[in-house]
Amino acid sequence: MSDVIAVEGVSKRFGADAAVEQASFEVTQGEFFALLGPSGCGKTTLLRMLAGFETPDAGRIIIGGKDMTGVPPNRRPVNMVFQSYALFPHMTVAENVAYGLRAGGMNAKDATRHATEALALVRLEGMEKRRPDMLSGGQKQRVALARALVKRPKVLLLDEPLSALDAKLRETMRLELVRLQESVGISFVFVTHDQDEALSMAGRIAVMEKGRIRQIANPRGLYETPNCRFVADFIGKANFFGGTVTHQGSGIAVVNCPDLGLLTGRMERSVSGAVTLMVRPERIRLSAAPLTDDGTNLQGRVTHIAYYGDESRIVIDLGTGRTVTASIANDGESGARWRVDSEVFLSWRPDDALILTE
Amino acid sequence: METWRKRRTLFLALLAPGTLWLVVFFTLPLVLIALYSVSEQGDAGETILTLTFENYGRAFDWVTLGILWKSFWIASAVTAACLVMGFPLALGIAFAPRPWKTPLLALVALPFWTNLLIRTYAWIAVLRTKGHLNNALEWTHAKGQAAFAALGWPDALGPFVPLELLYNDWAVIIALVHIHLPFMVLPLYAVLEKLDRAHLEASLDLGAGHGRTFRSVIVPLSMPGLATGTVLVFILALGNFVAADLLGGSDSMMIGNLIAQQFGASSDWPYGSALSLLLLYATFLFLWLRALGHRRRGEWAPA
Structure with a gap:
C-alpha cells in the first residue's frame, strides 16, 4: 500500500461542460506529482476534488487507503497551498501557521511551537509577528507552505504555487520546493500550466487536455516518447x-x-x-x-x-x-x-x- | 486629484454648490442651535442670548437621565437584534447564486419605498388587541378549542385572551428593528460580497469546521461592515422618535421624543437645543470609538 492517492475514473461536469472526464491515476508515498495542461483543461478542478471543494459526478478518490466520497475538506488528510496563498490578513504569520493546529484541537503553546518549527523549515525565522500584508510574494508563498505542511498532511496539494512570483524568484522557489519536498517526505500534487516547472520539479507528470489525462510519465518519457501529437506539441x-x-x-x-x-x-x-x-x-x-x-x-x-x-x-x-x-x-x-x-x-x-x- | 487642483476655477465651481448647501442648511442651523442652547426664554416667550449653561444642567436630572438610559438600551437592543438577524441574511445573499443576488438585495431595500410613518403605523394594525397577530392567535385558539371539544374536552383551552402587544417598549423595538434592518444588512453584504472565497476554503482545508470558520475568519474579515452597520443602526435608532410616539407606552419616551416635545408642545427651544447637542456629542463619541477600533485593527481593513 504505497499509493497515498488513487483516483479511479473520476468525472466532473459544470452544467453542460465536462471539466474532468474519466481521470485515473495514482500517487505514491513521497512522490512529486504534477498535473500539467493548458488553462481550462480541468487540472485545477481535479485538484479541488482531491481537496474536497468539488464533488466528483462519477468515480471515486481514495486518499491514504480511505474512500473520500462524502468526506468534507476539513476531514481530509490533505492540505492545500492556494494560488493566491489565501493567508488570513487579520492574523500574524505565526497565527496563520498555527490556525490549522488550533482548529485540530492542539493547545496554544504546542501550536505556537510547531508553527515556529514550520516557519524555520521554510526559512522564515523571526517573521512570526508580521502581518501577511507586510510580506513579499515569496515570503507569503513560504507562509502558505508552512501553514499547510505544519498539519503533516498525507498529501500536499499545490495550485499554481509559483505563478504569482516574478521569473527570477520562480526559478529559486522551484529548487526550494524540491528540497522541501525531499526533506519532509510528503507527497506533493502540483498543478501547473508551465511545462518547464513540471519538467524540472516533478517525478511524474500527468498531461491533461480538455478534461482528459492524455499521458502520465516521467519528464524524460514525456519529452522523448510522447504518446500523441498533443503531448508532443505541449511539451517542448x-x-x-x-x-x-x-x-x-x-x-x-x-x-x-x-x-x-x-x-x-x-x-x-x-x-x-x-x-x-x-x-x-x-x-x-x-x-x-x-x-x-x-x-x-x-x-x-x-x-x-x-x-x-x-x-x-x-x-x-x-x-x-x-x-x-x-x-x-x-x-x-x-x-x-x-x-x-x-x-x-x-x-x-x-x-x-x-x-x-x- | 492633482489635476483637479491645478484647474482651480473648475474645482471651485464644482465645489461651491455642495459647500454652500452644507453651510446654509447644516452649519448655520447648527450654530443657531448652539446659540439657542446657551440662551434663556424671556417672560414673553422671546429667546435671550445669555450664555448660560443652565439648559445643559437641566438635562442631568433623573427624569432626563432615565429617558436617556432607556433610549440607549432600546437602541442597543435594536442594534443587537439587527446584528443577529442581519448577519445571516447578508451572508445568505452574498453566497446566493449570482442571478439571485440583485432580487434579494432589492427585497431588503424594498421597505425604503414605503413612507416611514406608514411603516410604523402598519405595526399598530399588526400588534393591537384586535390586530392581525391577535386575530391569527384567536383563530388558532378557536380551531384548537374545536379539536379538543371533538375529543371530548369542551373548553379545554379556556377563553381567548388577546395579548397586549402594543404601547410598550417591545412594540417600539420591533418597529425600529424593522425600519433599520437594511442599514445593517447592506454594509455587511458589501464586505461579505468582496470576501475572498479562498480564505474560507483555506480555513476548511486546514481542518476548521463551519462554526470556527465563521468565528475566526468570516466575522473578523467583515469587521468594517459590521462596525458601519452597528454604528448606523445605533445612531438612527437612538434619534428616532416616531416609533416611540406611535407604538410606545406612556413610559416609552425616548430622547428623540423629549427633544421633539421641546420644539413642539413645550416650545422650550433652548432646552431642546441643549438636548440635541448632547445627543450629537454622544453620537460623535460612538463614531470616535469606531474609528479607534479601526485604527487598532491595522492597515488591512478595507475602507
Missing part, C-alpha cells in the same frame, strides 16, 4: 510530418510524406496507415553537404534565425511551402555557421524521430 517544441506507413521493422518505420518523400522514425509499437512523424528541433542536424548515413535527408533554405542566447532556432523552408525549425547550441562552433538565405541540408537518424498514431 516539435516538427510534425503527416504521412502513411510504407515499411516497418526492428522498431523503425518508413513514412511516405506526400511532398517530401520517405522519412524514417522509431516506433513504440507496430504502426500502419496514416501517422504523424515528430522530430524535436535539437535532433535535426544541419550540414552544408548531404550526410550519407541511413537517416532522413532533406534540403532547404534558411528563412529566419531567432537568437536565444544559449541556442538559436533556425527556420528552414523546404521548398514545398513547409517549414521546419531546427535548434543549434551556441557553443562557439555551430552557432554562427548559418545565415538567412543559406542553402542547408538537414537530416535526422531514425532514432531521433518518433512515429505518433494519434
Whole structure:
C-alpha cells in the first residue's frame, strides 16, 4: 500500500461542460506529482476534488487507503497551498501557521511551537509577528507552505504555487520546493500550466487536455516518447510530418510524406496507415553537404534565425511551402555557421524521430 | 486629484454648490442651535442670548437621565437584534447564486419605498388587541378549542385572551428593528460580497469546521461592515422618535421624543437645543470609538 492517492475514473461536469472526464491515476508515498495542461483543461478542478471543494459526478478518490466520497475538506488528510496563498490578513504569520493546529484541537503553546518549527523549515525565522500584508510574494508563498505542511498532511496539494512570483524568484522557489519536498517526505500534487516547472520539479507528470489525462510519465518519457501529437506539441517544441506507413521493422518505420518523400522514425509499437512523424528541433542536424548515413535527408533554405542566447532556432523552408525549425547550441562552433538565405541540408537518424498514431 | 487642483476655477465651481448647501442648511442651523442652547426664554416667550449653561444642567436630572438610559438600551437592543438577524441574511445573499443576488438585495431595500410613518403605523394594525397577530392567535385558539371539544374536552383551552402587544417598549423595538434592518444588512453584504472565497476554503482545508470558520475568519474579515452597520443602526435608532410616539407606552419616551416635545408642545427651544447637542456629542463619541477600533485593527481593513 504505497499509493497515498488513487483516483479511479473520476468525472466532473459544470452544467453542460465536462471539466474532468474519466481521470485515473495514482500517487505514491513521497512522490512529486504534477498535473500539467493548458488553462481550462480541468487540472485545477481535479485538484479541488482531491481537496474536497468539488464533488466528483462519477468515480471515486481514495486518499491514504480511505474512500473520500462524502468526506468534507476539513476531514481530509490533505492540505492545500492556494494560488493566491489565501493567508488570513487579520492574523500574524505565526497565527496563520498555527490556525490549522488550533482548529485540530492542539493547545496554544504546542501550536505556537510547531508553527515556529514550520516557519524555520521554510526559512522564515523571526517573521512570526508580521502581518501577511507586510510580506513579499515569496515570503507569503513560504507562509502558505508552512501553514499547510505544519498539519503533516498525507498529501500536499499545490495550485499554481509559483505563478504569482516574478521569473527570477520562480526559478529559486522551484529548487526550494524540491528540497522541501525531499526533506519532509510528503507527497506533493502540483498543478501547473508551465511545462518547464513540471519538467524540472516533478517525478511524474500527468498531461491533461480538455478534461482528459492524455499521458502520465516521467519528464524524460514525456519529452522523448510522447504518446500523441498533443503531448508532443505541449511539451517542448516539435516538427510534425503527416504521412502513411510504407515499411516497418526492428522498431523503425518508413513514412511516405506526400511532398517530401520517405522519412524514417522509431516506433513504440507496430504502426500502419496514416501517422504523424515528430522530430524535436535539437535532433535535426544541419550540414552544408548531404550526410550519407541511413537517416532522413532533406534540403532547404534558411528563412529566419531567432537568437536565444544559449541556442538559436533556425527556420528552414523546404521548398514545398513547409517549414521546419531546427535548434543549434551556441557553443562557439555551430552557432554562427548559418545565415538567412543559406542553402542547408538537414537530416535526422531514425532514432531521433518518433512515429505518433494519434 | 492633482489635476483637479491645478484647474482651480473648475474645482471651485464644482465645489461651491455642495459647500454652500452644507453651510446654509447644516452649519448655520447648527450654530443657531448652539446659540439657542446657551440662551434663556424671556417672560414673553422671546429667546435671550445669555450664555448660560443652565439648559445643559437641566438635562442631568433623573427624569432626563432615565429617558436617556432607556433610549440607549432600546437602541442597543435594536442594534443587537439587527446584528443577529442581519448577519445571516447578508451572508445568505452574498453566497446566493449570482442571478439571485440583485432580487434579494432589492427585497431588503424594498421597505425604503414605503413612507416611514406608514411603516410604523402598519405595526399598530399588526400588534393591537384586535390586530392581525391577535386575530391569527384567536383563530388558532378557536380551531384548537374545536379539536379538543371533538375529543371530548369542551373548553379545554379556556377563553381567548388577546395579548397586549402594543404601547410598550417591545412594540417600539420591533418597529425600529424593522425600519433599520437594511442599514445593517447592506454594509455587511458589501464586505461579505468582496470576501475572498479562498480564505474560507483555506480555513476548511486546514481542518476548521463551519462554526470556527465563521468565528475566526468570516466575522473578523467583515469587521468594517459590521462596525458601519452597528454604528448606523445605533445612531438612527437612538434619534428616532416616531416609533416611540406611535407604538410606545406612556413610559416609552425616548430622547428623540423629549427633544421633539421641546420644539413642539413645550416650545422650550433652548432646552431642546441643549438636548440635541448632547445627543450629537454622544453620537460623535460612538463614531470616535469606531474609528479607534479601526485604527487598532491595522492597515488591512478595507475602507
